[in-house]
Amino acid sequence: xxxxIGAGPSRPQTPASPRPEAYELGEWDFYNITLNITPxxxxxxxxxxxxxxxxxxxxxxxxxxPDGRRPAxxxxxxxxxxxxxxxxxxxxxxxxxxxxxxxxxxxxxxxxNGCGDARVLDALSPPPPDLGVFDAVVCNPPxxxxxxxxxxxxxxxxxxxxxxxxxxDGLDFYRSLLPDWLAVLRPGGLFAVEVGYxxxxxxxxxxxxxxxTGVTVRKDYAGHGRIVYGYTQPHKRxxxxx
Ligand code: GLN
Numbered sequence: 500x501x502x503x504i505g506a507g508p509s510r511p512q513t514p515a516s517p518r519p520e521a522y523e524l525g526e527w528d529f530y531n532i533t534l535n536i537t538p539x540x541x542x543x544x545x546x547x548x549x550x551x552x553x554x555x556x557x558x559x560x561x562x563x564x565p566d567g568r569r570p571a572x573x574x575x576x577x578x579x580x581x582x583x584x585x586x587x588x589x590x591x592x593x594x595x596x597x598x599x600x601x602x603x604x605x606x607x608x609x610x611x612n613g614c615g616d617a618r619v620l621d622a623l624s625p626p627p628p629d630l631g632v633f634d635a636v637v638c639n640p641p642x643x644x645x646x647x648x649x650x651x652x653x654x655x656x657x658x659x660x661x662x663x664x665x666x667x668d669g670l671d672f673y674r675s676l677l678p679d680w681l682a683v684l685r686p687g688g689l690f691a692v693e694v695g696y697x698x699x700x701x702x703x704x705x706x707x708x709x710x711x712t713g714v715t716v717r718k719d720y721a722g723h724g725r726i727v728y729g730y731t732q733p734h735k736r737x738x739x740x741x
Contacts, residue, residue, distance in 0.1 A: 507645045507664020514656035522657065530586035535611045539604035540579040541662040546719040547639050549726045550693050551586040553717060554637050557689040559591045570595040572631070574683060576622050576638040577601075577672070579662055581609035583637050597630070602661055622672055625679045635689040636680060640672030641665040642695045649696070669695055673702050677709035684731045691728035699724025 521527040521542040526535055529543035530551050536542060558571050571594050575584030578598040588596050598609050599620025609617045620626070622640060642665040643650055654663065665671050676692065684690060690711060694702045699716045703724075706714045711729030719725035 581614040639693040644669040
């Protein structure tokens with residue numbers, strides 16, 4: 500595990516841009532929480548707050564899951580600092596969160612932020628069988644194409660390549676998530692991902708092709724489609740399920 504990371508360019512040895520403030524401070528605000536941040540994790544972005552909103556809207560009234568017997572379960576995949584799951588947990592107490600990332604260094608940061616159940620998960624491979632079933636999966640995967648000129652110089656120079664680059668066209672992670680990771684969702688569960696500034700249309704199509712219903716795009720503060728989300732098929736009336 501972990502051998503397929505670092506497919507993108509590596510960090511330049513001598514950055515021309517100043518060290519980002521978040522790495523200087525060692526902490527950064529996101530949603531309504533403050534996180535420990537090191538150069539092993541992406542600096543949390545306001546864009547990703549919309550991913551928190553989408554998850555909260557789905558989970559807030561379900562601290563208990565629809566069967567009323569167990570806490571609603573959320574998986575934060577490619578979790579980095581843990582920011583998405585932590586912001587959901589802080590605003591929907593009672594939700595049970597599992598955090599996963601391919602990077603041990605990122606998981607150490609996530610644990611320092613209070614992510615109790617944080618484990619190595621490789622989003623480019625199918626989910627391990629012992630992961631269990633979730634009510635919602637959120638993921639902010641690496642989605643930058645290595646030759647994308649729109650990538651800020653500071654981001655390219657300072658932030659972890661493993662968290663940024665998603666293969667030649669930036670879509671490798673969505674190809675794996677859709678459909679393989681839908682298998683960990685219960686019927687009627689929420690699947691929500693962040694996408695690049697020009698990725699919403701393609702990822703929406705992939706989501707529909709993978710069988711999600713109600714596929715919707717939420718825009719970021721700049722007006723780009725940024726979050727793509729949808730739902731696994733609900734149980735058929737009278738259908739038996741285990
Ligand atoms: N939004 C980040 C950027 O373009 C990238 C985040 C990601 O790849 N998940 O700077």
